[in-house]
Amino acid sequence: MSQRYGRFITVEGGEGAGKSINLDYIRSLIEAAGHPVLFTREPGGTPLGEEVRELLLGHRHTGMADDAELLLMFAARAEHIARCIRPALERGQWVLCDRFTDATYAYQGGGRGLSEARIATLEQWVQGGLRPDLTLLLDLPVEIGLSRAGVRSEPDRFEREQAAFFQRVREAYLRIAEAHPARVTVIDAAPGLERVQAQIDRAMHGFLSG
Numbered sequence: 001m002s003q004r005y006g007r008f009i010t011v012e013g014g015e016g017a018g019k020s021i022n023l024d025y026i027r028s029l030i031e032a033a034g035h036p037v038l039f040t041r042e043p044g045g046t047p048l049g050e051e052v053r054e055l056l057l058g059h060r061h062t063g064m065a066d067d068a069e070l071l072l073m074f075a076a077r078a079e080h081i082a083r084c085i086r087p088a089l090e091r092g093q094w095v096l097c098d099r100f101t102d103a104t105y106a107y108q109g110g111g112r113g114l115s116e117a118r119i120a121t122l123e124q125w126v127q128g129g130l131r132p133d134l135t136l137l138l139d140l141p142v143e144i145g146l147s148r149a150g151v152r153s154e155p156d157r158f159e160r161e162q163a164a165f166f167q168r169v170r171e172a173y174l175r176i177a178e179a180h181p182a183r184v185t186v187i188d189a190a191p192g193l194e195r196v197q198a199q200i201d202r203a204m205h206g207f208l209s210g
């Protein structure tokens, strides 16, 4: 990798974990450290990806086959990497992404029960060696997350799932964190914002000064 290569940071979490507000905060920390940052999301981040997002999250295809869902996630990701993530990193920009492939292991793997090996095959195909440099996992008990998320409007196709699905998602995320301790930092997202952001400060300080 050349000296100019940017860093790739992803943020993950279950429903109601406070991803949006904390993403804004993380972005401000990266910018304050003087790094140009591209802020993007999955599924989405490109015109094609955003259309695929509508197919995945909308209600026009509620009975979508699990494999179709998995492949659409990776189709959007392939476009996102080719058009957006890789070029930005190669320009020396940092990339801050709202969800990435850990979400596929958690939602399609843990939630839907698709095989990890199958996801790993697609990951290798679509990403080659590209992996995030740092992942912040906003973790909190499912009941708390669902009650926080419940106050929002119209649920999307995933938000309509039952608590047992989100429990499997959470467990899959925590297994990923255990398997990749150098990359994934678990942030306890249950307490108030100040305490959550203090944990983010610590994780980002270590990373920004590393």
Ligand code: TMP
Pocket (backbone or CB within 6 Å): 041, 042, 043, 057, 073, 098, 099, 100, 101, 102, 103, 104, 105, 107, 108, 158, 159
């Ligand atoms: P959100 O980013 O606004 O939370 O919505 C994206 C939804 O898509 C969320 O419910 C998680 C889901 N998702 C997957 O199921 N697999 C994936 O690979 C990604 C990136 C997201």
